[in-house]
Amino acid sequence: MLPDSAPDHPEPLKELLHDVSKKIIPGLTHWQSPSYFAYYASSTSVAGFLGEMLSAGLSVVGFTWLTSPVATELEVIVLDWLAKLLQLPDHFLSIGNGGGVIQGTGCEAVLVVVLAARDRIMKKVGNTSLSQLVVYASDQTHSSFRKACLIGGIHEENIRLLKTDSSTNYGMTPKSLEESISSDLETGFIPFFICATVGTTSSAAVDPLVPLGKIAKSYGIWMHVDAAYAGNACICPEFRKHIDGVENADSFNINAHKWLFANQTCSPLWVKDRYSLINALKTNPEYLEYKVSKRDEVVNYKDWQISLSRRFRSLKLWMVLRLYGAKNLRNFIRDHVNLAKHFEDYVAQDAHFEVVTTRYFSLVCFRLAPVDGDEDKCNERNRELLATVNSTGKIFISHTVLSGKFILRFAVGAPLTEEKHVNEAWRIIQKHASIHNKKY
């Protein structure tokens, strides 16, 4: 529908907007639709949108303090605010050696901490080969962890993805971690990094941070907590327990663009020791030198991330926190969790379906139950159901596979979703299940 090359002459805005509605909008997947229940949400808000507009209009580039002091200082302050809402330990605040930085995405967050931890261990053990370094996570860990390790030069065969199963609701078992570390030490490997997840991508499983953190601490291993989705819920006192044990973590990350209404993209990362990041990522070209940075009096965020240029993301987070207040943000999250529970009740009441994992947040993992114990057939039926439900274009859900079972994921998180949308989604799912399955 579009020409092969850019126009030589300016075109009228009216025509362009016409093309937006005719050629762009029809190609969108509507992540903000109240009937969007796939993956995890990309939660937007009016406050986040206004913040984005201001940031786009100002378009400052705060890579060092000097290049836009307020862009740096607002980020420091807003991440301290958010750390307090999450009741993170004081060592993640900017008052000591720790602090927060807004990364673009969770992938960038895990990459920079892998690099920081690698730098720290290399300094500690001296001249060692990268082939000796080993890392740990569960087999449910987001794929960004593997990517970060490979970019960081960690050998693929040294990435230990520890097996999980339904007995722990797909959370990592401390015993398997401890055994893996001991066996690696015996064979001369150097364990240096653990990635724990609170709210895995497949099923929102939670790794037990308290015992994992103790193990990490006792072996001097860096522990990162990836709480991209579920960490946002921890601003509510009733969900905070899921990050108990974060005291022993070296770094902690949430995606505020997933479930804190901060629009794409905004991924706050806190570290216990900011110098571990700075030592690994600092660059000092002459053209960026100036007195104040030499004295280490200010934060230069270019040394806490991969890229040099950066967006003024703290502005939208600040606007979200101020325009809604913690009280409303907590209520938005609670509403989503209640809607997920509402959907889960529907599933539980229909004998043809089953809820597959214990739900902690706003994701329900469910499926059409097997008939006569036939798991292969069951997978096939659920695969078909997913395709037909999504092809209605009325709702959008996604899937995962756990212990060989094909599972449907219903994730509530779009800002406009109400009970009537959940009811309608369930009606569509039930209808298509009965059409496609004679034994329904």
Ligand code: PLP
């Ligand atoms: N970690 C978890 C648990 C996630 O669910 C996701 C994305 O879904 C990520 C990391 C990656 O985040 P991003 O897409 O911001 O890189």
